[in-house]
Amino acid sequence: xxxxxxxxILTKIGLIGALCFLVLLDGVxxxxxxxxxxxxxxxxxxxPDQITWATIIYYVSKLYALLLAARLxxxxxxxxxxxxxSTVLVLSTIAGAFTTNYPSLLVxxxxxxxxxxxxxxxxxxxxxxxxxxxxxxxxxxxFALAFVMFPATVAPGFVGTxxxxxxxxxxxxxxxxxxxxxxxxxxxxxxLLSDATVPVPVPFLKIIFIATALFSIVYVxxxx
Numbered sequence: 001x002x003x004x005x006x007x008x009i010l011t012k013i014g015l016i017g018a019l020c021f022l023v024l025l026d027g028v029x030x031x032x033x034x035x036x037x038x039x040x041x042x043x044x045x046x047x048p049d050q051i052t053w054a055t056i057i058y059y060v061s062k063l064y065a066l067l068l069a070a071r072l073x074x075x076x077x078x079x080x081x082x083x084x085x086s087t088v089l090v091l092s093t094i095a096g097a098f099t100t101n102y103p104s105l106l107v108x109x110x111x112x113x114x115x116x117x118x119x120x121x122x123x124x125x126x127x128x129x130x131x132x133x134x135x136x137x138x139x140x141x142x143f144a145l146a147f148v149m150f151p152a153t154v155a156p157g158f159v160g161t162x163x164x165x166x167x168x169x170x171x172x173x174x175x176x177x178x179x180x181x182x183x184x185x186x187x188x189x190x191x192l193l194s195d196a197t198v199p200v201p202v203p204f205l206k207i208i209f210i211a212t213a214l215f216s217i218v219y220v221x222x223x224x
Contacts, residue, residue, distance in 0.1 A: 004130045004192060014185055015130065015192070016139060019123035020146035021182035022086050025093045026062075026116030027151035028159060028175045032096070033058060033109070035156040036163040043168070044102040056215075056222045057106055058113040063214045065117025068207070073122060074200050078129075079193035082122050086186055089115035090179040097172040120147050126193070 004012070033040065033055040040051055073081040092111040099105045124143065131139045162171040186193070 005132070007192075011189070011192075012131075014189070016127070016142055018182035018185035019119075019126065020142060021178040022089060022119050023116075023123060023143070023146040024150055025089055025175055025179040026112070026119060026147065027155040028171055029093060029096065029109070029112040029116055030058065030062070030151055031155040031159045032168070032171075035159045036168045039163045039168045040105070044105060046102050050102060052222055054106055054109055056218055058109045059222070060215050060218050061110045061113035062117035063218065064211060065114040066121050067210060069118045069121030070125070071200065071202070072118065073125065074198040077193075077195040077197045078122070078126065079190055079195045081118070082126065082193055083183075083186055083190060085115050085118040085122060086179070086183040089119050090176060090183050093172050093179060094176050097169045097176075099169070123147075129194075130192075 033051060037048070037051045037055075040046060040054070041048065044050075046054075069081075076084075088111065092108060092115055096108050096112065099108050127139050127143060128136070158175075159168065159171045162168055162174070
């Protein structure tokens with residue numbers, strides 16, 4: 001934190017902007033099954049139940065990622081975790097524009113959700129680590145606009161506009177440049193990120209219990 005505070009204001013704004021831009025991709029990815037389900041059914045000749053399963057897969061993967069993000073950072077370091085997750089998030093978002101069948105849609109959604117969940121958790125951790133407590137109110141406000149307000153208010157309209165007027169898959173291509181800019185900023189300033197690791201064991205039993213519980217909860221809520 002002390003080393004980061006000596007950086008210029010542009011560097012500080014750049015870090016917040018890069019993380020927010022990347023999180024915006026997750027907002028659009030998550031809005032696909034919930035906002036344009038009818039268009040997905042038409043594109044892939046899928047039934048409503050199949051689209052529901054796509055939504056289940058998305059949120060289960062995202063919840064897994066949120067809970068396992070800290071473990072990933074401990075084992076491989078913040079630098080590798082953030083750079084790797086941001087790259088996967090951008091590539092999987094772009095890949096969404098080229099899905100041609102229902103199985104590939106499920107795989108794409110699973111990867112998008114996992115990368116998006118990791119990005120939210122790792123980004124939140126980075127902001128808490130780099131900025132002092134007195135700055136957290138404004139920093140967290142901007143981050144909340146990206147991962148709470150944007151998915152709840154803007155993303156459905158953004159995706160719906162493309163689905164109604166053009167092609168729903170074009171929404172991926174229009175939001176991807178923001179993610180590319182965020183990813184490029186992180187790679188350009190990767191020396192800011194920590195590469196410290198913690199040798200912790202992998203809690204296989206806890207992961208199995210969490211996976212089972214989360215899948216059951218999401219399944220009941222979505223089918224209900």
